[in-house]
Amino acid sequence: MKKNKGFLVILTLVLILSCIISKPSYGAEIGKDKKTVYLTFDDGASPALTNEIIKVLEKNNIKATFFVEGNNARTNSGVIKKINESGMSIIPHIDTHEYNKIYSSANSYFDDLKNCENTILSLTGKSNSKFIRIPGGSDNTVDSPNVLAEIKSNIINSNKYYIDWTVDTQTTQTNIDFIESHIRECGGLYKVEVVLMHDLQNKVATVKSLQNTIDFYNEKGYEFKNLDNIEECEINYLKDIRVINKK
Numbered sequence: 475m476k477k478n479k480g481f482l483v484i485l486t487l488v489l490i491l492s493c494i495i496s497k498p499s500y501g502a503e504i505g506k507d508k509k510t511v512y513l514t515f516d517d518g519a520s521p522a523l524t525n526e527i528i529k530v531l532e533k534n535n536i537k538a539t540f541f542v543e544g545n546n547a548r549t550n551s552g553v554i555k556k557i558n559e560s561g562m563s564i565i566p567h568i569d570t571h572e573y574n575k576i577y578s579s580a581n582s583y584f585d586d587l588k589n590c591e592n593t594i595l596s597l598t599g600k601s602n603s604k605f606i607r608i609p610g611g612s613d614n615t616v617d618s619p620n621v622l623a624e625i626k627s628n629i630i631n632s633n634k635y636y637i638d639w640t641v642d643t644q645t646t647q648t649n650i651d652f653i654e655s656h657i658r659e660c661g662g663l664y665k666v667e668v669v670l671m672h673d674l675q676n677k678v679a680t681v682k683s684l685q686n687t688i689d690f691y692n693e694k695g696y697e698f699k700n701l702d703n704i705e706e707c708e709i710n711y712l713k714d715i716r717v718i719n720k721k
């Protein structure tokens with residue numbers, strides 16, 4: 475037990491240190507004092523939680539981005555329409571999120587993604603976002619390296635971007651204190667930040683920690699935007715810090 479505790483302390487110190495060491499020197503083309511944050515929510519929509527998130531975002535007058543799962547979009551079509559009407563960005567994430575199926579080949583992945591895109595198109599009239607978020611992230615280990623490499627090169631060849639995040643708010647955790655201290659330790663290091671959260675129904679920690687996350691970025695002077703309104707210089711910056719099209 476004692477050994478475990480020591481290990482956890484060392485792990486935490488390494489994480490904090492890695493946050494500090496990785497502070498970038500990129501972004502010369504972005505205005506000196508300009509800082510932007512993109513809040514992103516994956517895997518929804520969910521019947522109650524997504525609505526709660528929208529309420530918090532609207533209360534703070536913030537636009538954010540939802541990487542939607544096709545399955546959940548069909549089940550909760552009213553919520554998808556609500557996200558759309560609220561002026562948030564909706565981006566197709568994946569249809570089934572079943573790793574065995576989607577990562578059996580690049581074709582399986584793109585077939586599954588297409589189903590999600592068609593669902594979003596039928597619900598919102600919008601399709602073809604220039605962004606894609608690969609389930610598990612662009613360097614996930616559930617996918618075989620060859621399949622993952624093929625998926626990434628196909629995305630780049632179709633002139634789209636795959637996007638990861640600068641901060642994972644750890645909303646898979648249920649401990650709110652942990653999430654809130656994590657964002658304060660690892661957030662705010664970059665001129666452009668992309669924050670990963672989840673709005674599946676069981677991710678109640680997302681809602682409970684959201685105001686804290688918003689307050690944190692407000693205190694640091696960040697402007698909140700959605701990915702529909704990203705600027706070219708921000709895309710280039712995110713490429714430089716390996717958040718977009720990470721090799």
Ligand SMILES: [Zn+2]
Nearest residue numbers: 516517609610
């Ligand atoms: Zn996902």
